[in-house]
C-alpha cells in the first residue's frame with residue numbers, strides 16, 4: 292500500500308494513499324493521481340511535508356495495515372476541537388470571559404466529541420505535527436481523550452489492577468477528562484504572545500508559570516470541580532518538580548496526570564510553537580525510558596505507549612545491514628516493535644517482486660537492528676526493554 296515519501300521524491304502519476312491535509316483543511320483527496328501542478332503546489336507551500344504514496348509492487352505482495360479509519364477519526368475530532376478552541380479563545384479575548392452560558396456551548400461540543408470517539412474505536416491515535424498553538428491544543432485534546440477511552444476499554448477487558456487506573460475508572464465518564472483537556476490552557480490565551488518571545492523577563496516567566504491557576508480561576512463554578520482542579524494541576528509532575536505548586540504525585544488529580552502526559556507528547560511535535568522538535572519515537576522513548584520519565588505517572592505512560600505509534604505505516608527505516616525497510620504494520624502492544632519489509636537494497640535500489648522477502652516484526656529477528664529513520668540515528672531503540680510491553684500476566688512471569 293503506502294510508502295512515505297518526501298515532497299522532492301514525488302513524481303507525476305503517483306497515487307496518494309492518504310488525503311493531504313494542512314491543519315484542518317483537506318488539500319488533496321486519497322487516491323488522487325498526482326500531476327505536475329500538484330507537486331509544484333506542494334513543493335511551494337509545504338516543502339517539509341511527507342506524503343504516503345501507493346506502491347503498486349508492495350501493495351500486491353505485502354499486506355499493509357490499513358489505518359485510514361484512524362486517520363479519519365483523528366482528523367474529524369481535531370477539526371471539531373480546533374473550531375471549539377477558536378470560538379472559546381475569541382470569547383475569552385473579546386467578551387467578559389468564560390461564563391456559565393457560553394461554556395455550555397463548549398461543553399455540548401465536548402459531549403459530542405466524546406460520544407463520537409466512544410462509538411468509533413481507534414486502534415492508534417494518529418497525531419500530525421501541529422503548526423499553531425491552537426492545533427497543538429486540539430492534538431492534546433484528542434490524545435488525552437484517546438488515552439481515557441483506551442483506559443476504559445483496557446480496564447474492562449484486562450482487569451487492569453494498578454491503583455491509578457482504578458482511580459481513572461472511577462471518574463471515567465470521559466466528559467470531565469475531555470473538558471479538562473479542552474480547557475487546560477485557557478489561562479495562556481491572554482498571554483499567548485509570550486510563546487513567541489525569545490527571552491522572557493522574570494515577570495513574564497512568572498505569568499507563564501501561573502497560567503494553570505489563572506486558567507482554573509477563569510472557569511465558572513458550574514463546571515465540575517474536578518475539571519478546575521485538573522486545569523490547575525496540569526503542569527505538576529508526579530515527582531513534585533512541576534509547577535505552579537510542585538505538589539507530589541499522590542496529590543495530583545488523575546485527569547491532570549493524563550493531560551500532562553498528552554501535553555508533553557504533543558508539545559515536541561509542535562516545532563513552530565515550542566521551538567523544539569523531536570521525532571515521535573525519540574519523544575516516546577524519552578518519556579518511557581529517559582530522564583523525564585519521573586515526571587509522569589507510570590500507569591498513564593503505559594497507556595500512552597499503547598495509544599500512539601511513533602512509526603507511521605509506510606515510513607522507511609534503515610537497518611543494520613544498510614538495507615531499507617518499510618513499516619507495514621504496528622504491534623499494538625509495543626510501539627517499538629513495528630512489522631516491516633525490506634524494500635530497498637544497500638545501494639538504495641528498490642527490490643523487485645522476486646527479491647522481496649516476507650514482512651517481519653523486528654523483535655522476531657535477532658539479526659536485524661534499527662539504524663536510522665529520516666537520517667536520524669535510532670540505534671538507541673535496539674536497547675528498549677521489550678518485556679515492559681508484555682501484558683501484566685506475561686510481565687509477572689518474566690519478573691519472577
Ligand SMILES: [Fe+2]
Nearest residue numbers: 475476525526
Ligand atoms: Fe499549560
